[in-house]
Amino acid sequence: MTAKPAAQARRIRWRKTKSDLMMGVTVLATVIALLPLFIILAYLVTKGASSLNLAFFTHMPAPVGEKGGGMANAIVGTLELIGLASLMGVSLGIGAGLYLAAHRGSRFATVARFGADVMMGVPSIVVGIFAYTVVVRPMGGFSTLAGAVALAVIMMPLVTRTTEEMLLLVPQELREAALALGVPDWRTTLWVVARTAAGGIATGVILAIARIAGETAPLLFTAFGNRFWSTSLTSPIASLTVQVYTYAISPFPDWQRQAWAGALVLTTIVLALELGVRWLTRGSAHVAR
Amino acid sequence: MGTFHVRLLGDRIFNLTTLLLTLVGLSILVGLVIALVLNSALSLKAFGWGFVVGTDWDPVNERFGALPFIYGTLVSSALALTIAVPLSLGVAMCLSEMAPVWLSRRLGFMVELLAAIPSVVYGLWAIFVLGPWLRDRVEPALGATLGFLPLFQGPHVSVSMLCAGVLLAIMVVPYVAAVCTDVFRAVPQAQREAALALGATRWEMVRIAVLPYGLSGVIGAIMLGLGRALGETIAVAMVIGNSPRISASLFEPSATLASVIANEFAEATSSLYLSSLVELGLVLLAVGLLLNIVARTLVLRATQGRFGSEG
Numbered sequence: 001m002t003a004k005p006a007a008q009a010r011r012i013r014w015r016k017t018k019s020d021l022m023m024g025v026t027v028l029a030t031v032i033a034l035l036p037l038f039i040i041l042a043y044l045v046t047k048g049a050s051s052l053n054l055a056f057f058t059h060m061p062a063p064v065g066e067k068g069g070g071m072a073n074a075i076v077g078t079l080e081l082i083g084l085a086s087l088m089g090v091s092l093g094i095g096a097g098l099y100l101a102a103h104r105g106s107r108f109a110t111v112a113r114f115g116a117d118v119m120m121g122v123p124s125i126v127v128g129i130f131a132y133t134v135v136v137r138p139m140g141g142f143s144t145l146a147g148a149v150a151l152a153v154i155m156m157p158l159v160t161r162t163t164e165e166m167l168l169l170v171p172q173e174l175r176e177a178a179l180a181l182g183v184p185d186w187r188t189t190l191w192v193v194a195r196t197a198a199g200g201i202a203t204g205v206i207l208a209i210a211r212i213a214g215e216t217a218p219l220l221f222t223a224f225g226n227r228f229w230s231t232s233l234t235s236p237i238a239s240l241t242v243q244v245y246t247y248a249i250s251p252f253p254d255w256q257r258q259a260w261a262g263a264l265v266l267t268t269i270v271l272a273l274e275l276g277v278r279w280l281t282r283g284s285a286h287v288a289r
Numbered sequence: 290m291g292t293f294h295v296r297l298l299g300d301r302i303f304n305l306t307t308l309l310l311t312l313v314g315l316s317i318l319v320g321l322v323i324a325l326v327l328n329s330a331l332s333l334k335a336f337g338w339g340f341v342v343g344t345d346w347d348p349v350n351e352r353f354g355a356l357p358f359i360y361g362t363l364v365s366s367a368l369a370l371t372i373a374v375p376l377s378l379g380v381a382m383c384l385s386e387m388a389p390v391w392l393s394r395r396l397g398f399m400v401e402l403l404a405a406i407p408s409v410v411y412g413l414w415a416i417f418v419l420g421p422w423l424r425d426r427v428e429p430a431l432g433a434t435l436g437f438l439p440l441f442q443g444p445h446v447s448v449s450m451l452c453a454g455v456l457l458a459i460m461v462v463p464y465v466a467a468v469c470t471d472v473f474r475a476v477p478q479a480q481r482e483a484a485l486a487l488g489a490t491r492w493e494m495v496r497i498a499v500l501p502y503g504l505s506g507v508i509g510a511i512m513l514g515l516g517r518a519l520g521e522t523i524a525v526a527m528v529i530g531n532s533p534r535i536s537a538s539l540f541e542p543s544a545t546l547a548s549v550i551a552n553e554f555a556e557a558t559s560s561l562y563l564s565s566l567v568e569l570g571l572v573l574l575a576v577g578l579l580l581n582i583v584a585r586t587l588v589l590r591a592t593q594g595r596f597g598s599e600g
Contacts, residue, residue, distance in 0.1 A: 019490035023387055029379020030396060033466065036459045037403045040414050047417075095310025102307070115315050121513075121581025122321065122574060123520025125547045129554070129570040133324040142555075153321075156314055186303030214407025217522035217547070221555040241409045245523060248413045256417070263410045274405045278398060 041267075048264025051257040056265075061227055061243075067254055071262055073229050074238040077144075080231060081223060081239055082213055084148035089155030089212075090205055096156070097163025097201075102189065104168075113164070119157040127153050128218035136222060142236040147223025151212040158211065162204025166197040203277050210273035214266065216241040240266045322574070329568035331561055340568060346533040348553070353565035355572060357533040361450070361543040362573075365525065366518040368454030368539065373461045374511055380462070381469030386495055397470065404463035412527030415456045420447035420528055423455065428540055439537040448530035451539040456528055457518045465514035468588055472506030473499055475592045506591025512584035520577050522547040546573045 055070045062069025096112065103109040131150035136142055170193045178188040194201070219225075224236040225246065231237070240262055247259035326333075332340060332353060343354020380400065384393045428445040435441045476499050484498040500507075530542020531552050544552075546569045557563040 015490050015493070019492035022492040022495075023383075026379040026383040026387055029376045030383045033376045033380045033462045034396070034399050034403065037399055037406075039418070040406060040410065043414055043418055044410070092310050092314055095307045096314045099304075099307035099311040102304075109311075112311050112315055115318050117585050118578055118581060119314075119318050121516050121577055121585075122318075123522065123547060123577050125520065125522040125550050126325070126570045126574045126577070127321070129328075129550065129567055130321045130324050132554070133328050133567075134320070153317055156317070160314065185300045187299070189303070210405060214405075214409070216407070216409045217551055220523075220551055224555065241407060241523075244413060245409050245527070248409070248416055249527060259413055263407075263413050266407055267410050270405055270407055271402060274402065278401070 044260070044264045044267055047257075047260040049261075051261040052264060056258070056261050060229060061258075062254075064252060064255075069258070071238075071240065071243055071258065071265075073226065074240045074243040074262070075265070076231065077223070077226070077238040078213065078240045080144060080237065081147050081151060081219070082209060084144065084233075085151035085155055085212055086205070086209060087152075088148065089152035089208065090159055092152070093156045093159025093205075093208075094163050094201065096160040097167065098189065098194065100160065100164040101167035101193075113161075116157040116160045119153075120161070123217075124150075124154055124215055125217040125220075128220060128222055131218065131222045139234065141234075142222060142224035144223055144231075144233045144235070144237040147219045147237065147239070150218035150222045151215060154215065154218065155208045155212050158208040159201075159204055162208075163197075163201050166200030166204065167193055169200065170196045199281065203281050206273050206277045210270045210277075213273070214241060214270050216245050220245075325567055325571045325574060329564050329571050331564035332568045333564075335561060336565075340565070341572070344535065346549075348558070348562050351559065351561050353562070355546070355569055357535050358544055358546045358549050358569060359572065360535050361529070362519055362545040362547070364539075365450055365453045365457060365529065365543070365545055366515055368450070369457035369461055369518045370511065370515060372455065372458035373465055373514060376458075377462050377465035377469055377510070377514070378507070380466040381473055382495060382499075384466075384470045385473035386491070386499065397467070400463045400466055403459075404467070408460065408521060408524040409527075411456060411460055412524035415452060415524065415528045416447075419456060420449075420452045423447065423449070423452050427451075432540075440539050443536075443538040443540040445540060446530070446542065448528055448542050449540050450529065450543045453525045453529040453543070453545075454539070456524055457521060460521060460524065461514040461518050464517055465510050468510035468513055469503075469507055472503040472510060472588065472591045475506070476502045503591055505587045509584045509587030509589075509591065512580050513588065516577055516580045516584065519545075519580070520547060520573065522551050526551045546570075 055068055057070060057075065058072055059068065059070035060073055061071065096116070100109050100113055100116075127150050130153065131146050135146035135149050139146070174196060175188055175193055178192040179185065183192070219239055219242050223239055223242070225242045226236045226238045244259050244262040244266060247255040247262065250256065250259075336343065336353060340353065340355055341359065342356055343352070344356045345352045345354045346357060347353070380396075384397055384400075388396060424445045424447040428441075428449075428451065431441045432445070480498040480502055481494055484494040489497060525545055526548035529544060529548055531544045531548055532542040533544050533549065534541070536543070550566050550569055550573075554563070554566050557566055
């Protein structure tokens with residue numbers, strides 16, 4: 001090493017400065033990336049809260065030009081769609097998850113697991129087209145059922161993969177202990193393994209619900225939307241997301257105000273589900289995205 | 290041994306039920322592909338491969354070509370990734386290499402919240418806040434400095450390819466950042482210690498030990514982000530302007546595969562029109578599936594051992 005000590009010291013100083021600089025850049029990137037979260041939440045609160053009142057939750061949409069009105073039908077519609085979709089999506093998802101966890105390593109299970117992963121990557125608008133072709137067309141019109149089927153298809157792979165992951169986290173010894181006591185295999189799976197994993201599975205289900213609660217695209221031509229009160233399974237039904245979309249792109253200031261109020265309610269529901277779950281399972285669960 | 294048989298019967302019923310549910314799930318995926326192919330048969334027959342390269346989208350005269358939408362999808366996604374990838378890498382490095390655990394957990398949580406905001410809310414915000422801001426501040430500035438490029442020419446409007454791209458970038462960052470963070474965290478600690486022991490600074494350690502080790506995972510994360518951007522529908526439909534034209538300028542309105550389906554599907558009047566829209570969905574599905582399969586394989590390999598089979 002023939003480099004002069006002074007030159008060497010300068011070089012080390014430069015490398016340290018460069019390192020600090022790059023690390024500063026990563027912090028800056030994080031700030032920029034998170035900025036929209038705070039801006040959007042701030043706009044939602046300021047613009048949404050001023051248009052939010054009791055009538056929003058209890059009244060029907062007002063005709064164009066008339067002030068006031070609410071989204072009572074859309075709130076009920078969203079709840080009905082979520083309920084119906086969960087009924088299908090969760091039972092299918094948990095069933096498939098139980099199967100995948102029990103038959104790890106079998107070729108069919110590997111194919112099915114891959115299928116679930118692939119399904120998570122299908123754009124939600126394509127799922128909407130699918131529901132249109134298998135439900136709307138045969139039934140002759142837009143319906144609650146079609147919307148729920150579309151949402152269930154989105155939900156199913158999420159629940160399947162989370163269920164499987166959570167079941168695999170249960171220690172093998174627990175299962176062996178139950179089997180050694182003479183408990184049948186299926187009861188061991190349901191009453192010992194699944195019950196131990198219940199918290200994690202519930203987390204996955206709630207996150208899947210939060211995900212479908214915010215979906216708009218697959219509802220556009222399945223559940224369609226409805227300006228009137230309807231809870232029928234076979235007729236079109238309103239939903240918060242589609243209502244917010246329709247109002248947001250409308251030219252009427254009153255509707256646009258309602259869109260902000262609807263967006264605030266929607267975001268509150270979704271973030272409350274998300275926050276609640278995260279708070280309950282701090283640091284433990286790693287669920288499928 | 291009566292009870293023994295009853296037990297076996299219980300196992301068999303349980304096994305069969307879960308197998309059946311799995312089969313139903315798989316058949317939905319297969320059915321989805323079949324349904325899209327069958328329902329685009331009309332348009333497949335009428336236009337053949339010309340559909341993918343056709344530039345006309347004329348419902349009145351029933352001439353349908355997908356190229357403007359394929360172009361819009363590719364350009365908006367490319368623009369989104371150009372902005373989102375450096376940001377996401379920065380976030381991931383900050384979360385895995387820089388921030389202390391308590392801060393990293395909180396920041397990671399905020400990133401997840403960003404991913405949880407419904408896309409219709411992003412769209413609403415973009416219509417009233419992001420779009421006008423880009424039109425009044427960013428587009429004039431870009432036009433003044435880089436206006437010699439065809440990318441930044443033309444009138445300033447709030448619904449544009451630029452707005453869609455920036456919005457997509459904001460929406461994609463949390464996904465790419467989260468996966469990249471997982472990938473970086475899966476890099477063995479020994480790699481970092483070896484670099485530090487050789488006298489590397491923190492940044493040099495990231496560059497020579499963390500980044501190369503996680504490269505395939507990072508590429509997978511970017512592809513997952515691309516998949517999200519390609520398939521994102523409602524937020525894009527709200528800000529892109531929905532005009533089926535190919536134009537070099539980012540300031541012009543455009544349309545994507547997903548946005549045109551969202552806008553026109555419920556109003557498609559003829560069966561050929563509907564069939565063409567389904568075929569657009571088929572194109573979207575094919576690209577989306579391909580991306581996802583490759584991406585998940587890459588991410589799986591990069592994070593294996595840490596989360597088991599988690600993608």
